[in-house]
Amino acid sequence: MKIKLIIAAALALFVVSTQAQAKLKIFACEPEWKALAETIGGEQVKVTSATTAFQDPHHIEARPSLIAKTRRADLLICTGSELEIGWLPLLLRQSGNPQIQAGKPGYFMASEQVERIEVPEQMDRSMGDIHASGNPHVHLDPHRLLSIAEKLSQRLQLIDQKNAPFYEQQFANFRTKWLESVQSWEKQSATLAGKKVVVYHKNWSYLLAWLGIEAVADLEPKPGIPPTSSHLISLLQVAESEQPEVILIAAYQGDKGARWLSEKSGIPMLTLPFTVGGNNASTDLFTLYENTVSQLLNTLQDD
Ligand SMILES: [Zn+2]
Numbered sequence: 001m002k003i004k005l006i007i008a009a010a011l012a013l014f015v016v017s018t019q020a021q022a023k024l025k026i027f028a029c030e031p032e033w034k035a036l037a038e039t040i041g042g043e044q045v046k047v048t049s050a051t052t053a054f055q056d057p058h059h060i061e062a063r064p065s066l067i068a069k070t071r072r073a074d075l076l077i078c079t080g081s082e083l084e085i086g087w088l089p090l091l092l093r094q095s096g097n098p099q100i101q102a103g104k105p106g107y108f109m110a111s112e113q114v115e116r117i118e119v120p121e122q123m124d125r126s127m128g129d130i131h132a133s134g135n136p137h138v139h140l141d142p143h144r145l146l147s148i149a150e151k152l153s154q155r156l157q158l159i160d161q162k163n164a165p166f167y168e169q170q171f172a173n174f175r176t177k178w179l180e181s182v183q184s185w186e187k188q189s190a191t192l193a194g195k196k197v198v199v200y201h202k203n204w205s206y207l208l209a210w211l212g213i214e215a216v217a218d219l220e221p222k223p224g225i226p227p228t229s230s231h232l233i234s235l236l237q238v239a240e241s242e243q244p245e246v247i248l249i250a251a252y253q254g255d256k257g258a259r260w261l262s263e264k265s266g267i268p269m270l271t272l273p274f275t276v277g278g279n280n281a282s283t284d285l286f287t288l289y290e291n292t293v294s295q296l297l298n299t300l301q302d303d
Pocket of ligand 1 (some may be wrong): 044058131137201202203
């Protein structure tokens with residue numbers, strides 16, 4: 001009898017501990033989606049990211065270690081809109097995981113949950129490495145990010161039904177806190193509207209559109225093509241006529257072209273985190289936005 005009780009107790013303990021461990025496994029392609037999944041999923045999820053803030057998410061290698069992680073994932077959360085076209089299809093094929101294939105509930109493409117800007121009217125390879133379904137770099141628009149968070153919460157509720165009320169509540173909490181922060185960032189950054197900047201790739205388009213900042217030049221001669229000397233020289237003239245105030249680059253981008261243009265034109269260069277982990281201050285989505293807005297304000301102050 002006593003032994004039976006001990007066995008029963010041990011079994012109960014085992015069930016409880018495996019339940020506690022049975023977190024939803026999420027594979028994120030980029031750090032911003034890892035951060036969002038952790039924000040909405042809380043203690044019910046375990047998230048890994050395929051890339052860090054110091055890797056260009058357009059170009060990474062489908063390494064065996066990444067394939068192993070996709071094999072075990074319950075949910076895949078990526079940018080989509082072809083951002084990961086160079087590596088994600090291979091990962092998905094190699095994963096042998098039916099749950100995370102396109103069209104399945106375990107397949108969540110963040111940028112495809114919202115309307116995109118810069119959708120090309122025609123596709124032509126001579127235009128460079130353009131994104132056919134519009135600009136995928138949506139995470140620096142706080143309003144789109146909120147819509148994506150809501151869709152993600154709904155998706156988590158679908159996949160993990162026993163925790164549905166939890167995910168719903170997590171989103172509600174995030175929404176309240178996020179809207180308060182957005183209001184404060186918009187108030188702080190009002191003076192940035194109308195400013196002109198130089199970019200390196202169209203990865204800032206949503207942030208700039210949100211803040212009313214205009215990109216007057218791009219270090220890339222064509223999307224996805226690294227700066228060439230002749231293109232950089234032509235930008236000196238643009239700098240002269242348009243008077244941009246800063247050259248923006250992301251933590252993951254090389255600064256050679258930007259540095260050259262900065263030295264020749266006297267326009268300061270600013271490295272922004274771009275995503276969570278891109279600098280020490282940007283530890284989650286809130287601090288990523290805070291740091292981005294405050295660095296822009298520090299650099300683009302009125303004289
Ligand atoms: Zn891109």
